[in-house]
Amino acid sequence: MKTNLILHQTHHTLADFDAIFQSTVELLKGDGLHVFPELYLTGYPLQDLVLQRPFIESYLEYLNDLDLWAKKASGSWRALIGGLHYEMENNGFPKKITNVIYEVVPGVGLKNLYSKRLLPNYDIFDEQKYFSAGTETAFYEFNGQLFGLQICEDMWASSVHELDPCKLMHDEVQKKGLKLAAVINLSASPFEAAKKKKRFDRARNISLLFGCPFVYVNRVGGEDEILFDGGSFIMAGSKLQLEMKSFEAESKTVALEEISGSYSEKPEIKAENTWEGLFSPRLNMESRPATLKVWTDEECEEVMKALIFGLQEYATKSGFKKFLVALSGGMDSALVLALVKIGLRPGQSFEAIYMPSVFSSPVSTELSEDMCRRLGIKLSYFPIKFLHSAVKNAFTQNFQEPFQGLTDENVQSRLRGTLLYTRSNQTGAMVINTSNKSELAVGYSTQYGDSVGAISLLGDLFKSEVYRLAEYVNKHHGNYIPEGIIKRGPSAELRENQLDQDSLPPYDRLDPMLEGILSYRLGKKQLLEAGFTETEITRVLNLYLKSEYKRAQFCPILKVKAKSFGFGYRMPMSKNISYQF
């Protein structure tokens, strides 16, 4: 008897119970074993939502409806779906919440098969805050075949974990002399540049360990800063038997018999294909000074897709159909605008607003105009010279104290922030932030000025990665960014002849240093070993350590790296920093 596996990588808004119910009913057609992602029934991550009474009550009601629907359904199918299981107190509060796999059995209803054992609790993950861990391995029988069940993190345990669900499952397989037809993993695994290869490496080794295919079903969704890319797949030994789309809902059917077979290779569990590889960054510590890995074209393509997806998700879920970007004539805003253009959907529009001050060079105006011509839009020109001097005069008048220096630089930036948001109020457009990760790390921006925005597209890309992506986008997705923007030296243009390089080390040294500080958590001693000079280290560490307060009030940043600023970056502002020097 043929056994079909039907993989559904789904895409829904968090807690959109009606839509998810509807899609469940529609997707559960066709004989075989249907597999859905982790927490398919609710979406992920839910954070405090899982504790809210209206959420709990609605969820339990809808779970009950689903159970009733299944009781009345018929057919030769089964489904494995991710959901929440609540054990309630008498007072209506949850006593215990588990992240589980339900089996849907037509004519019978829902059965709770398995509770996730390895609850990720690092970086953006807070699962131990909300969920209790399962304690049992789960095997599942369908059509006379035996399957091992996992939820997401269960597959990733490394030597740093106290428990390895893969190993525990394998021990049981060996002890009981079982033969698995496949290991099935229901995932909600965030996107990260170049993560796909890591998933494949790990899957290959699990497949070889169990001598059966490894079936991986991941969700699709942009949840504020966190992006789920789908990319579900089946790995049979070293052979990728199926690979599904990135950032798009999709269903695929595969006959288990067609992907089965025996493998001659042996598994090789190395740190690199466990959690340690997943969460480790990609700084080349062998070279002196340490360098950042340059993204391949393929990696550029997936990062571009991720950023556009994340932007569209946030806009759609917040109800925006218009975008607004402040164009400066520099690299960051140009790339943001190009990405908006490439990702634009029917019914959407965007506006670029250029707000030159007395320090903006004529070249910036020309390049901004050129950029808009290429995009086929009109540049909204809004000079701030007059308002800038009006504020200056008012200060002289009210405080008998004219301002200058940094104050004068910040005024320009904050006036732009105010005007940009006024325009946003007027047109109902969503403001997209244009800061990059290098800037954010050293605080090279004005709070409530150029740092404003509903969401940050480039806040997880170092400046050198912004250039790399711009070059790629220009080459493969439309030559939107004028060469002049890519070639000119970066400048904030907030004072005469200002260049980033006056205040910061060159980006090819700054960026790897920052990656070392953020991802490898390095300090002065290790940075010296990595080949940086004492002068540049002191300068950069000082800027980084003193700008925590700016990052604390920054907008959500679309996350495309293992270590990003945002929800997973938790650093006290008030602290002694002297020991770092």
Place this chain on the structure above:
Amino acid sequence: MKTNLILHQTHHTLADFDAIFQSTVELLKGDGLHVFPELYLTGYPLQDLVLQRPFIESYLEYLNDLDLWAKKASGSWRALIGGLHYEMENNGFPKKITNVIYEVVPGVGLKNLYSKRLLPNYDIFDEQKYFSAGTETAFYEFNGQLFGLQICEDMWASSVHELDPCKLMHDEVQKKGLKLAAVINLSASPFEAAKKKKRFDRARNISLLFGCPFVYVNRVGGEDEILFDGGSFIMAGSKLQLEMKSFEAESKTVALEEISGSYSEKPEIKAENTWEGLFSPRLNMESRPATLKVWTDEECEEVMKALIFGLQEYATKSGFKKFLVALSGGMDSALVLALVKIGLRPGQSFEAIYMPSVFSSPVSTELSEDMCRRLGIKLSYFPIKFLHSAVKNAFTQNFQEPFQGLTDENVQSRLRGTLLYTRSNQTGAMVINTSNKSELAVGYSTQYGDSVGAISLLGDLFKSEVYRLAEYVNKHHGNYIPEGIIKRGPSAELRENQLDQDSLPPYDRLDPMLEGILSYRLGKKQLLEAGFTETEITRVLNLYLKSEYKRAQFCPILKVKAKSFGFGYRMPMSKNISYQF
């Protein structure tokens, strides 16, 4: 032989190793058992700092120095100090981190006695993210007396926890027939209005359970939004034998013999004196509609002290000696300014800036002037009429589209934000935010406008609590706030004759509804049961659910409640909300 207990409630900046070393050497004088707070050696909460290599290396070096110092020290004392214990990987990364009690033994060095068993992982607490839990009860012998050891949360376990360190200790005491001289708890327990009574209730019951005094040593410190109040104490049965200061470092010596004795009462462990009571809010669900408990004078005093302490901590640690507040003629900014005045230290100064627009009533000017007279400062007067109309004209000119309505309201607020920060840049003063919790909950503020600031003083106080505290402060700490400000109806003054009550339910209904939503996690159904009307519930839930994005970019809020906005409030922005109605 007399046994002295010497309690040290200490106050240091996070990771200020040199200062902590110095203070350890200075405090360890006098015979007896010295007791320090949880994580005394590093400060708390450290969050990602515990993973940073420079932090780890400096800490381990200083721990070693302390060990060497102890080896050379002499005397008839011992010390119990809270610190971190690292188990390292070969690659320089931590494998396992525990939150421990070290014993300092003169002539011998440091000994790791105990690892915290109950790691709080709810709300602002992320201890399971960083620490591994201990698995053993610890008893400690000194001077022939036996002590039970705990760290903070260990004392609070309730029926929702899988493990109760108090109970486990008691089981062991009974099984082995031990007699304890005291239970000693090293704490780092955040302040919360009216929490003191809960600590006493719980302590009393633990003391009665073990038939010996309960010794509680808590740290002092303002860590961004989180405030540690000290208030260490000894509870012997129902008798409070010692109570130390709030929000101030202090050392106290007590002879164990003088506080010992036998108790006739029996312990009574109820939910209210466990974690459930600690973390539960104080909404009166018996009354219809539900009401907020009104703060007593004593509670007002401690909240006032907490806010001033938190402000001073943040300012000192960030290096500010000047404060800047935008005065509006309304209640919130008046209270903020009064608190700044009351807490002002030698060498510090503050400025009030009043920025009337065309919609500001003459009464607001008069009241602001009156307030400043009472405070003995000059009011900085900065009308925004001209800038406001200049922006308006520029929009008409550049976009052929004049703005009005909400856009016009927001412009005024954002111009004020820009001017306030320009003044801050010019004078080096720290901007104090003036938003309250009611406003924050319903998004009744302008992003980058009146919501700016380095830190929020009133962001954990509902508007009705702002009034209550203002009344208290005026009566007991100087009559700084003009009666006219307290009596007038709240208004944002961003359009003609605007009143808060045009957009919001009255605060005596809004505030308890918000407390229900935030602390009890109620939805429409439960709010209806609590006596609110469908109309007001729909209006408030709508405003609350749609303003998540404003709170996401808000400044740190001094936390004075169990449930506050800020680090412990984790709610996705992108989500379906329709099931809430």
